Amino acid sequence: MKLNRRTFLVNSGTLAAAAVSGGVATSAKAAPAAGSPKPRKPYEGIGDAPFAAGEPCLQAPAETTMGVAWKVSGLSKGVVEIADNPEMRGARTVKAGGYGLVPIDVSVLQVRLENLKPATTYWYRTVSTPFTDYKNIYDAKLGKPVVGKIHSFTTMGATAHSHFCMMCDTHARWEPFELIVAKLKELRPAAVVWAGDATNTTQEKETAVEIFLDPQVKHRDYAADIPVFFVAGNHDFRGSWISKLDEVVHARHPAERTGAEWDLKWNFAVRLGDVAMIGLDTGEDKPDGHPKWFGLANFSPYRRAQAEWLARAFERPEIASAPHKVVFCHIPLYAAPDHPDYPHDGVKIDPQDYAYWSRECNELWNPLFEKHGVKLVVAGHKHCLRIDPPSKGRSWHQIVGGGPELGRTHKGPDASRFPTVIEGKVENGKLVVTAHDVWKNRVAAKITI
Template identity: 30%
Template sequence: MNEDLLKSKPLKENRRNFLKGGLVLGGLALLKPESAISSPLNEKADEFKILTGPYLQTNFGNGISILWIASKDSSSWVEYGESADLLDRKAYGKSALGLKPADRLNCVKLENLKPGKTYYYKIFSKEIKDFQPYKMTYGETISSAVESFVNTDISKEEVAFVMLNDIHDRPNSICHLLDLNKGNATDFVFFNGDIFDYQADEQQIITNMLQPCVDKFAKNTPFVYVRGNHETRGKFAREFPAYFDHVGNTSFTLGPVRFVILDTGEDKEDSHPVYAGIVDFDQYRLEQAAWLENEINRKEFKNAAFRVVLMHIPPRYSGDAHGAVHCTELFEPIMNRGKVDLVLSGHTHKYKVNPPAKGLNNYPIIIGGGPKDGFRTLTKIKANKKQIQVSMLDDSGKQIESYVCLKR
């Protein structure tokens, strides 16, 4: 949305989903009653626990990232394997300059996985109680239950995913909208920006996004996430990326589709007083335009049956604010030249299917709605080699828009 009309809900209103996940300690499930659940900030300072997770992210290259947040610094790892009874492999977070991580925020990448194979895994964190230069004192080791995921075969015939956008700090919307998919298989969940109003702190990220994702799907199905303009705001915006494997522009191939994700940045001029002189989104968009130019010349892009771009601010049809206009100027000519088949966006809070328009956008631009009840949408996408089918549901579950892209 292009104005700051949205007020954050008090965080505690949304805490009832917090820590519903079945974390285990020494093999015993620690399922807390809801009445005992509160902010980690209010917990006893010495309690070592997993605040949220595990949650999965991936770029679909036979690898998956498993993330979780512990309440204290720890040595953490994942044990995994092809059978729930035999987790015979172990992976740590990425070492930097020879040092394994010893952090609260954990991201462990499993690589070289077999296409289409189901993997079982369990996360472990060993508390660092006292970190002396020549003597480390560890505390207890905590772990999750055994979870599983399928390493998606990128050569699969059909791809299916759902898009959520413009949730704006309403965690119940994440659960409500995903329920509308009625358990249909989805290769990933895509968050197309403005999941928050602005970034306040870690608790907001956990309560208003990560925990509902963990409760609903993210232990077993990955999500892909790109920022909207609102994720760039607030005092915690610079810490925010550390909670994810990836939140910026990227591309990947899955089945018949080449996916290209753009981070459209802010909607006002960089010089606008509300940004207080500390943003640089014009340059960021320019860099992405150069990256996009390179992407459309890649063989993975050219050879794909379909090319789908996901970006929060649509490249047209979202008003004349600076960011929106800059997106049109920079990205539209490249996307037209690259023969993009479909763009999926959010931002306007009014759902709309904009068909291709001669001389402007040569591709449809489909915009999801939100964030208030009655305006929220779940956008379901299925693609095979012949067509992409888009079905948009309102928050009562009724299909309100549909669109089919045929192979050109």
């Protein structure tokens, strides 16, 4: 049975809106009682309110840098203490931001750890200090610091453990996300790639904070010890706030870019043991001229810019020498001519048309894949596990991960629809890729490359 993704997502949003409205007429906000204190604005400090800091999330990992982000409940400043031992002896303190003014925020604190050693384990903890009052720099008061738990991570590098996992299309659905996180905790990979559609439509920052930093699951520390690479999906470009996502999710370190590449926030090419992990952004699933975009889409130039960046990334010594080159993206880069997906590649300007796969990305990037020996492309978007072996003109395997459905779509039961964790590790020189069905807790597929 074939899932209509658009109907699934639109119906989900309609039901959510109906649940909120409930058919009850709304009323104007009541005026404050005479003599009551003026409500405190978020950037004026927390006052007497309790303060809390969430679990840290390791983001944008690299050989010598690591991003840390965490949720806070009110205006605060934050630092990360980092050491090369679990007792935190000799720990150094790293402030948020770069040079000049240290940023403070009412909901998210971000710290970038730099000057790290490749393939090295570090221990760290967050320290968050609230402002109880902040009128201006001369009239502000700090509250009691909140010191987080000690966690650890290992940086990327050629001698790191060649073990990764990929999750995708979680769509802020907490029951399948709980199953995915439990599997990641069990497998303990060196890094995780979140390959898009983490969101649905993001109209405000609080939505992104919940999805990435405060998911409504048991293990909210899902990324406190296992770093996460982020690859955007088409839904991660939707919503009036979403262009500011790097306020919640660390973009790649600026040092990874040349001047011409400054706006490539999410692309990565990082060595993890014998694997070169490469992240590409397929963008939206509609052409730039689609009427639904109101002139806001500029993805074709973005894909071409990524092709130029990719050509340079493949020439870097640590990437060129990797025995296994693996590409991660959201929309699949291939569909067989006899496959039902093949005609639907998002090339027409039509209100109902969207990409089942990206022909444009394939034409731009596949020549580079072939030239530099890419062995595997890991994608999502289709909400159904699929494996495409190499074929004429394409020497790489493609594996497509599942979505958030637990054996049921809007059309009824469908056992082929389940969330997945795609695991890759190098064993005896071979890349072994396992697709875990986290709904039934079974191995759904396994290939060796």
